[in-house]
Amino acid sequence: MLYIDANGPEWSASDPDNLPALVKRLKSEPLDPIYEGIGNFIVPYRPSGTAGETKRFKGCTHFFGHFATSSYVFSLVTDEKTVIDSLTAEIRMNQCRPDYQKIKVNAKI
Structure with a gap:
C-alpha cells in the first residue's frame, strides 16, 4: 500500500505528484x-x-519533509519494502550532497 498525502508545491489542492x-x-x-x-x-x-x-496504516513507514530551495513538500505512507528501501536510500544520498551539508552548517543544525 502506498498513500501519497502530499507531493508537490506546498499543500496544494491539486492531486499530488507521483513517486518518480x-x-x-x-x-x-x-x-x-x-x-x-x-x-x-x-x-x-x-x-x-x-x-x-490505525488498521490501514499499521506497520507502515511515513516519509515527510520539504526541500530547502523550492516550495515542494512531501508526505507519504507505505508498507511496500521496495518503496521504503528506495526512498530511504534516496533521502540518505540527498543528505550527503554538498549543498545539503552547506545548508545544514549555515543553519547550525
Whole structure:
C-alpha cells in the first residue's frame, strides 16, 4: 500500500505528484535539514485518528519533509519494502550532497 498525502508545491489542492517525481527531485535539489530534528524524514507511522486509520496504516513507514530551495513538500505512507528501501536510500544520498551539508552548517543544525 502506498498513500501519497502530499507531493508537490506546498499543500496544494491539486492531486499530488507521483513517486518518480519525488525521486527525481531528491536527485536534483537538497532537502531542508530542519527535518533531521523531527524524525530525519522517515518515521514509523503513528495513527492519530480512527480505528480504521490505525488498521490501514499499521506497520507502515511515513516519509515527510520539504526541500530547502523550492516550495515542494512531501508526505507519504507505505508498507511496500521496495518503496521504503528506495526512498530511504534516496533521502540518505540527498543528505550527503554538498549543498545539503552547506545548508545544514549555515543553519547550525
